[in-house]
Amino acid sequence: MSSSDQRLGASFRDPSGFLFTQKGVLYRQINRIYAEHYDQLMNSKLYAKLVYSGLLIPHAEVSVEPVEPSLAYKIIKPEPLQFISYPYEWSFSQLKDAALATLSIQKLALDSGMVLKDASAYNIQFHFGKPVLIDTLSFEIYREGEPWVAYRQFCQHFLAPLALIAHADVRLSQLLRVYIDGIPLDLAARLLPRRTRYGLGLAAHIHMHAAAQKRYADKPVGKEQATRKISKLQFMGLMDSLESTTRKLGWKPSGTEWGDYYTASSSHYSAPAFEHKKQLVGNFLERIHPTTTWDLGANTGEFSRLAARMGSHTIAFDIDPAAVEQNYLQVKANKDTLMLPLLMDFTNPTPSLGWHNQERHSLLERAPADALLALALLHHLAISNNVPLPLLASYFQSLGRWLVIEWVPKEDSQVQKLLASRQDIFSDYHQEGFETAFGMYFTIHEKVSIQDSPRILYLMEKK
Amino acid sequence: MHFQLIRLMTPLLRPHAYLDPGSGSFLVQLLIAGIVGAGFLIKVYWKKIKSLFHRSDSEKEEDSDVQQ
Numbered sequence: 191m192s193s194s195d196q197r198l199g200a201s202f203r204d205p206s207g208f209l210f211t212q213k214g215v216l217y218r219q220i221n222r223i224y225a226e227h228y229d230q231l232m233n234s235k236l237y238a239k240l241v242y243s244g245l246l247i248p249h250a251e252v253s254v255e256p257v258e259p260s261l262a263y264k265i266i267k268p269e270p271l272q273f274i275s276y277p278y279e280w281s282f283s284q285l286k287d288a289a290l291a292t293l294s295i296q297k298l299a300l301d302s303g304m305v306l307k308d309a310s311a312y313n314i315q316f317h318f319g320k321p322v323l324i325d326t327l328s329f330e331i332y333r334e335g336e337p338w339v340a341y342r343q344f345c346q347h348f349l350a351p352l353a354l355i356a357h358a359d360v361r362l363s364q365l366l367r368v369y370i371d372g373i374p375l376d377l378a379a380r381l382l383p384r385r386t387r388y389g390l391g392l393a394a395h396i397h398m399h400a401a402a403q404k405r406y407a408d409k410p411v412g413k414e415q416a417t418r419k420i421s422k423l424q425f426m427g428l429m430d431s432l433e434s435t436t437r438k439l440g441w442k443p444s445g446t447e448w449g450d451y452y453t454a455s456s457s458h459y460s461a462p463a464f465e466h467k468k469q470l471v472g473n474f475l476e477r478i479h480p481t482t483t484w485d486l487g488a489n490t491g492e493f494s495r496l497a498a499r500m501g502s503h504t505i506a507f508d509i510d511p512a513a514v515e516q517n518y519l520q521v522k523a524n525k526d527t528l529m530l531p532l533l534m535d536f537t538n539p540t541p542s543l544g545w546h547n548q549e550r551h552s553l554l555e556r557a558p559a560d561a562l563l564a565l566a567l568l569h570h571l572a573i574s575n576n577v578p579l580p581l582l583a584s585y586f587q588s589l590g591r592w593l594v595i596e597w598v599p600k601e602d603s604q605v606q607k608l609l610a611s612r613q614d615i616f617s618d619y620h621q622e623g624f625e626t627a628f629g630m631y632f633t634i635h636e637k638v639s640i641q642d643s644p645r646i647l648y649l650m651e652k653k
Numbered sequence: 654m655h656f657q658l659i660r661l662m663t664p665l666l667r668p669h670a671y672l673d674p675g676s677g678s679f680l681v682q683l684l685i686a687g688i689v690g691a692g693f694l695i696k697v698y699w700k701k702i703k704s705l706f707h708r709s710d711s712e713k714e715e716d717s718d719v720q721q
Contacts, residue, residue: 204671308672337686342678394685402684403677424686427693431685 196257199548204308206327210257217254218268218326221261227304227330228263236302236329245295247271247317247324266326269317272482272503272530276550277311277347278366279532279540281515282355282441283522284321285363288314289348291321293433300426305332309344311372312550318527335419342403344432345395346372353396354378356439357386360511363533370544375400391435443512458604463643470638471563471594472496474649478592480561486536486589487567491517491529494563498528502561507534536567537575554588562590568624569598573608573616579627587631587652597624597637597646621646 198216201209206224210217220228231237240246249266256262277285288311296306306328313325338344347366350373354362358381365373379400386392420428459467471493475483483497488506490513498504506529508514517531534540534553543550564586571577586593598605600619618627625634632650639646 206671337674337679337682339672339674341682342675343672345678394681394688398685399678399681402681403675406677406680418683418687420683420686421690423694424690427689427691428682428686430693430696431689 199546200312200544200550202545204325204327208257212254216268216270217252218249218266219256219258219262220264220266220327221258222263223261224327225263228327230302230304230331231326231329234302234304236299236304239298239302240295240323243294243298244320245291245298245323247315247322247326249326268324268326271315271317271324273505274551274556275316275530275532276366276540277351278364279534280363281511281518281531281533282352282360282363283515283518284316284531285311285348285355286352286436286439287522288321289344289352289436290433291323292344292348293429293436295323296429299329300332300422300429303332304329305338306340309340309347311347311366316530319521319525319529332422334422337420338425338428341428342375342399343372345375345399348372349392349395349432349436350375350378352436352439353386353392354381356441357382357392360441360443363511367540367543370549375403389438391431391438395432395435441515443515459640460642463640463645466641467565467596467643467645467647468493468496470640470647471565474594474636474647475500475502475561477649478561480559480592482560483563484557484559484561484590485563485565486534487565487570488517488531488563489513491520491531493565494529494531495526497561497563498526502528504529505559506531507536509533509535536571537577557589559590561592561594562586564593564595566596566598566604568595569602569605569608572619573605576615579618579624580630583628583631591652593628593632593648593650593652595628595648595650596640597621597648599644599646602644 196210196212198209198211205221206227207218207220210219237246241248247268249268252265252267254265254267256265277288280288291314292306292309296309299305307330308325308328310325313323313328314321315324316322317324346369351363351366354365354373362381365377375396379397382392382396387397475497479500480497480502483494483502483504485491485494485497485504485506488494488508489510490508491506494504494506494517506514506517508517508531511533514531514533517529520526521529521531539553540550542548542552542555568582571582572579586595599621600606600609600614600616628634628648628650631653633653634648634650636649637646
């Protein structure tokens with residue numbers, strides 16, 4: 191095989207191997223350089239234990255021609271994921287669960303004489319509702335005395351953002367979008383309130399850590415320090431300390447802008463209107479039976495659940511971290527396997543990031559979904575963000591095939607609220623304008639008025 | 654002097670160990686691990702002692718005899 195363009199853009203840092211696709215199937219080449227470590231993973235039963243615990247993505251060894259035969263040891267085919275999401279799209283508890291999963295994996299690895307050689311949040315994905323390590327090559331043979339090579343990465347990818355959300359502001363999770371290798375610890379230390387210097391865990395792993403990085407950035411290290419080693423017990427102590435520091439961090443969504451909005455998610459509908467809307471959305475979904483559904487403004491996922499219950503792999507996007515958090519907690523409590531709540535601002539959706547802009551994919555690159563739900567969303571984009579209706583229709587067309595969309599007219603109380611403090615410059619925002627704009631990109635199959643409400647629900651299909 | 658650190662960190666520079674542990678992170682880890690290591694030992698033994706009492710409480714004498 192000659193075409194190196196099959197290698198995945200994010201898979202270049204670790205010389206142990208890389209990901210590639212062949213005829214649309216994802217494979218991982220394991221290089222000879224990593225053979226000893228891979229064999230230990232498989233032979234020590236660590237692989238079996240991790241897969242059994244749902245902490246590592248299962249794979250099969252396959253006989254596929256390697257992309258780089260001179261380096262190749264084996265080719266494996268990992269179980270496919272439904273969707274790749276990123277830490278800056280996760281709620282607090284999603285990031286926390288990913289951190290704790292990383293530490294659980296580390297503990298099991300130590301029992302089998304191995305250790306994680308990286309602790310990247312990007313190596314964790316939500317698979318059937320639970321965090322799972324997707325990088326099979328993250329393990330190396332543990333050698334007593336050696337410190338944890340991924341300690342800094344764990345602190346930057348997990349501890350710093352979690353501490354910032356818990357102690358400063360939930361919006362600081364978005365720093366992960368700027369700093370692709372995790373939040374610099376000196377920045378985290380500056381942004382965290384003073385009181386965090388006195389709690390043991392954060393004082394050590396963030397504040398002292400940041401100070402040490404600064405101190406030794408361009409200074410030589412003393413001979414005595416340089417020859418010290420870490421015993422296995424000390425190593426386990428360090429992991430235990432990272433775990434208890436992570437566990438202690440908590441965030442309650444009540445502080446955010448829309449905190450109480452969801453306690454009565456149907457507050458601007460009468461009870462019959464809300465029930466009718468649910469029934470209509472359910473009917474439309476029954477008709478199209480989507481394999482994947484993206485709910486673009488899901489709140490806490492009331493309507494997304496209708497799709498997930500039908501067996502559709504559903505992503506419940508919302509702009510509000512409180513809603514995403516509540517939704518995720520519900521997913522966990524219900525053990526939902528087909529729902530993934532994610533943070534997304536559709537006025538500024540996730541861009542492509544990293545090296546060559548190819549390491550982390552934009553939302554658009556992860557499209558299309560089979561079906562889109564755009565319920566009680568249109569007015570936020572068209573009026574609050576001034577997006578003309580034809581642009582909205584064109585964008586939605588690029589995201590999915592089927593569209594279940596709620597028309598929210600100007601006389602609706604929610605639109606009136608949005609217009610209360612500004613001039614109404616939206617002369618095209620009326621039902622006819624909506625149908626004309628969306629009719630350019632979609633075929634309108636059905637429209638039904640929601641009982642006891644001025645709103646109308648449409649079922650459309652991409653042209 | 655810097656050579657010493659590089660020498661100690663050499664095992665970390667095995668070809669498959671591709672992350673830079675960072676010298677500051679490396680040293681602070683030594684320090685923290687030194688401190689929490691002792692605490693961890695106490696914690697583990699404390700848990701063992703507690704579980705011993707818990708077991709003998711709940712499973713009565715016969716089982717605690719087996720334990721001892």
